[in-house]
Amino acid sequence: MEAAKQQPQPTPVAKKEQRLFKCDVCNIQYTGTESEISSHIFGKKHKERLRLLEDASKQVLVHVSIPDHQRIVFKQFLTSTFGCVEKIYFNDLGRRFVSVTFKSLESVTKAINSRHIFDNKKLNFEKRNITLRQVKKKEKKQRPLPQPRFILTGAFEEQIRELIKKVERSPEKSQEIQSLYSELQNCLMHEYPDCRVVPFGSVITGLAFTDSDVDCFVSINPIQMQILMSKCDDIDLLHSRLVRNTKNILHKYKTLFSHIVGIPRASVPIVKCLHIKSQTNCDVSFKNGFGIYNSRLIFFFIASDPRLKTLLQFIKYWAKNHDFLGYKTFSSYALTMLIIYYLQQISPPILIPIKELQKDKKFDIYIDGWNCGFDGISALPKTQNTSSVLTLLQGFYHFYEDYDFANNVICPYVGKSFPIEAFNNLENLLPSFQTYVNLVKVDRSKNLISAKRNVFVQDPFEHTRNITNTPDNKLKFFKSHCKLAYTKITNSIENNTYDNLINTLLNQQIATVKNNSSNILVKFPKMSNSDIDKSSLVNSVKIVVENILTEMLKCNFEIDNDEVCTEKNVTYHSVNFKCQTMYNVWFARKLHTENLSATNNALLKEIEITNALIDSGYKNISPKNPLFSFNFTVNIFDDNLKFSIRLIDGDKREYNIFFSFLNSRMSKILNPFFSNLIKEINA
Template identity: 60%
Template sequence: MITFEEQLMELINKVEITPAKYQDIQNLYSDLHNCLRNIFPDCKIEPYGSAITGLAFEDSDVDCFISVESTQMKHLSTKHNNDLHSHLVNDTKNILRKHKRIFKRVTNCDVSFKNRTEIYNSQLIYFLIASDPRLKPLFQFIKYWNKNLSIGSVSSYALVLLIIFYLQQTCPRILIPIKELQRDKKFDLYVDDWNCGFDNLSALPKTQNTSSVFTLLRGFYHFYEDYDFADNVICPFAGKSFRMDDFNKLDNLLPDYQRYVNRVYDGSTKHFLRRGVNVQDVFEHSRNVNITVGNMYLFKGHCQLAYNKINNAIDNNEYDNIVNALLNQELGLAVMARVKTRLNVKSSQS
């Protein structure tokens, strides 16, 4: 009998990024830097996303932040430098086309001059995953499972936050609330007035949870098949859910969100915006990492189906094809009908 762990490792070996592809990405960053420093001599290329978190697949997007002095950006944006700007854009496009031919599969490269918080989000995710050898294969499988869904998948970043939050709720818990990594003020690092620093030198507390990857995966599906997304906000920073009403009564968020509350009161940030599904960013606390209502119901349906498949495998002691069964699942007409009914009800209430 082929165990779940053996099937999982066989899948990961097939889909995770290869050393050759990783080197291609490094070459892309180097060429991009050489192009940009002709105009921005002090610029830096700072990768983020799956290439940093360790969750990249062969066909994953490539993400990088271009760190440039604000005075240089203003200089470039003047009308006098329109030709220079056009030259920069064309050179960058040519570099991306060159490397697109190198990659075996189509890869998108997202180049950003804004939102530096993504860099520290990625570093935090890497730190958390590296804290326990069970976590990387767990994250990799759930991410690939989500990517493989024909409908109802959620964004990679939102999914990672859902996994982190679930691991904060296990009993015993595996991951601590992010706020506990910000107790030591010497690690404070402010980006756009949000604290994106965290203690990455101390080891996380050793968990007493000894569950296998298979058991944790089953628990993930069970947790989210029943989770009340509509009225709760998922908050990995605090390591717990808040009722949506708490974000309308700011004092209910104290002491966890003192900085957020202060910034709302002084007008330097907006209120956390309620959406169909509410997942709060780990550092930028006014940001809702949005999942559409339709995808939320579909995602819950997929979690329910996956949980049932795992239970059937356990009941019948049949694990030989469990990974393929999970990756090739499709929601039945009954589930789709329930999703449509819920969406219609939600629409009539709004």
């Protein structure tokens, strides 16, 4: 018998060698193989911590207090003295200091080993010591997973009721918030005896969501208010001081409030804080209290028709879901007024003009000369409109999908809209606006349309106030969503299929309309006189633009291009200025408006302010590096001018602020100039 064949034996696998590994960067220690150790060293977490430690090594601290109007100057001083500054943080709470992150370690060494003086203040830099624990806190938090869509089926009314039940503030949460008012009032009582904390906004109207903020107005005793006013003649300055003082008071109650931030220079100065017990963000204001009566008006309308609350809540949640509800979009109040105006326009109307509620003079309540009172006792006239919530929602989207916001002013007070030109010709406005007309005649800056906006919605009580500040890209986004939502609802009604309609409206996707801030066009009024000599016009335009760049903006420039162009059979003269801005002359200009000469020339006034700002803010400082570089192109047509401004290099954030400033000034400077120029040429 043949010997049995030997079976091949498996090759023994060499045991991977393990060793003890300690990572000081991540503060861990474990036993692992070489491949495991390599995976850790080249992993994202380890690399991120290395980067954070490297950034920390480029940070220095200097214990000094820098006023707001000198902070940009201080950053320029650091850049020109030590090298490029990547980040800078000014701490105003407790012991004041400035944290500076340089781009290179050489700049750090240079700062620590030198002694400098800024605005008569000694600068002693010290290296910031960052522990591993602090680095760990700085790690970028992982974004939460997107919330699952609500599973909503059945009739549309059932879906919308179920949605609102899920997103509105619960009674238990509302009860917790009640303690916020009493605790806030008790904190302020020591400083302002007999003060009252009055809530307003969504907490009063009943439109609050689970994460909605709380708005509070602090009403101070009139006698104490007179005492405070005697120490401060400017009411706006007084409101700013009250905000700063309240911020300091709340810092003493660390068990009740946290995340306390004062915003004293806003149009409505507020203190933002977090109420610890209810975990609710709160905005505290002292200015006039218009919000209280606005909230009461909305609540009155909601109580008049049960459909309104459902409609308002859904549209508000829909807008929030698509990111055009909030800062620099539509405020909740502005969106509510758009809905109220729509309900005044439909046939038959559901809501009456607000002026109809002010016929009975016994309800009059005046704040700063404006009547905020209304008859909130008598019931509204019963409407003949029996449309369902779905039909009203469809109508809202259809009403605003192509609405001409650019050329109309929406006025819920009279229940009508007016062409913008009507507010330039005050004599032709309705008698209902007599208070508005009288005020604007005294102060033209109070004109509702004096500020350049894309949307004009007049406040129903304070008629000089436009309650919107919506950028063009957000407005287009809003109208595109309205158009898509109208189409979705119309298709559902035609096919009689409503399943998942709510989800469809909340999750509809539209490509975001981006605002290309690197290339912005500014148009000026047409100059429709064909007899104007083109060469004289070109020379005059070049002179005034050069004055704006050199004297008002303090820019260095060179003319990069000066030629006649033809495009689409249109001939125009184009001049391109390649500019560098060395000084920040667009920050805190209001602080330097005193002691100006009595001139009516807008450009000369702006130049005086710039010179005063540089004399105070840039004393003994000569910036070596520009803030940014930009192209300033002037296209001179036969009937108008177009200015195009484009960032080339530098701080994009500062450039955006710079452009907003320039955009707000150019019309005021150039329109009178060109009017006078045409008169001179035609003389």
